[in-house]
Amino acid sequence: MDSLTQIVLGAAVGEAVLGKKVGNKAMLYGGIAGTIPDLDIISSYFTDTVTAISIHRGFTHSIVFAVLFAFIFGWIVSKYEIYKNIKGWFWLFFWVFFTHSILDSFTTWGTQLFWPLDLRLAFKTIFVIDPLYTVPFLVFLILAMFQNRTSKKRRFYNNAGLIISSAYLALTFLLKWIAFNQFESALEEQQINYIQLDTRPSPLNTTLWSANVATEDSYLLANYSFFDTKPITFESYPKNHHLLGNLVENKKVKRMISISEGWYIISQDDGNLYFNDLRFGLLSLEPKAENFVFKYKIEVDNLGKLTFTEEPKIGRDGKKLLLDLWIRLKGN
Structure with missing residues (x-):
């Protein structure tokens, strides 16, 4: 805390x-x-x-x-x-x-x-x-x-x-249980096959909840407020774990995968690889947003040494997120 x-x-x-x-x-x-x-x-x-x-x-x-x-x-x-x-x-x-x-x-x-x-x-x-x-x-x-x-x-x-x-x-605990059941029911109603479901409260409240859903090749992200009147919608993000290639055998990469409890996405931008920790969600509620709260650039120097560098967060993204969360909290 x-x-x-x-x-x-x-x-x-x-x-x-x-x-x-x-x-x-x-x-x-x-x-x-x-x-x-x-x-x-x-x-x-x-x-x-x-x-x-x-x-x-x-x-x-x-x-x-x-x-x-x-x-x-x-x-x-x-x-x-x-x-x-x-x-x-x-x-x-x-x-x-x-x-x-x-x-x-x-x-x-x-x-x-x-x-x-x-x-x-x-x-x-x-x-x-x-x-x-x-x-x-x-x-x-x-x-x-x-x-x-x-x-x-x-x-x-x-x-x-x-x-x-x-x-x-x-x-x-009761609020989490209610939210979990709502996500679980939505997945069944939409006939989505999944491997694992993980839930957490959104920033500053326990009314709006977020879910990470693991499927075979992708993760589904969703939000649910106790004031919602419309069905839960899930946004799909490809895992892209294959982009790691041989780096998956690196000790630091293995440690990061363990720390994230397996909830991670690999993204690529301008030839650079990024490790995105899904446990803490996104800095945006926009559909298909890719600015994850914890995003790390993976770099390998000429000697083969691998490093993770956390990407800096933009202040205006945080302010916009708080405003969007307040609006979303009141229901979809």
Whole structure:
């Protein structure tokens, strides 16, 4: 999830663990701890694209990290804070790190919670930024912040934020199930033979859902809003996996295919090959659009070294997409 959401969650969890003991300092340390696992993004400045993608939401989002670094940070803070109980600080950092990873597991990217196992947990029920999750949570956190640390109101407001946000996360499973059934029914009605169906919410909401459908030689992409009155339409995109040729045996290519969970399209433009990750969809709702959110240029130098370079996104595409999503969300 986005940084603000993780700060809010971390602050609320910190308050739940140590609020009665240290007051707003529990929120402060919880908020700071809520951002620590995402520092793995720094790896992109020191490694190649494929390695950076592999690392993202890996070790720093695991139970191993939560236990190990909760002890380290808990020990450090207990040395200079008035409250010296290392066990209390350990539990604050552990639960903040752990809940950070659990929340991220609801997104499309997911987390390697069980690192070092190469298993990514991704429920794909919520977008990385969702105001319906964050805003109410933030309001209750602020209300709690201005109460006395031992007051019942403070505990009530903080618990209300945690309960309401958690209930919303639970609701997203139901919404995903409904959307999945709608896509599945549409495929059956249109007599489309498919191998696999994958769904996810569109940006900033859980009303409009997107689907990737794998067939033998192509992928079908579609959108469905709970306010739709017309049948779902599927746009076909050829896989073009054959364009990789012998590159399919390259270790980095194999790793990218694994990271994308097999949901990828190879495109070609001016003699250049591009790897398009389908899991995050397109930057446009226009039919037959080809500007995928994550698009990587594949290059091989004279020495045979292969590199992936992410294509830059155009700001105006993002702004137009948000406007189009708002219109599409209201029904077809």
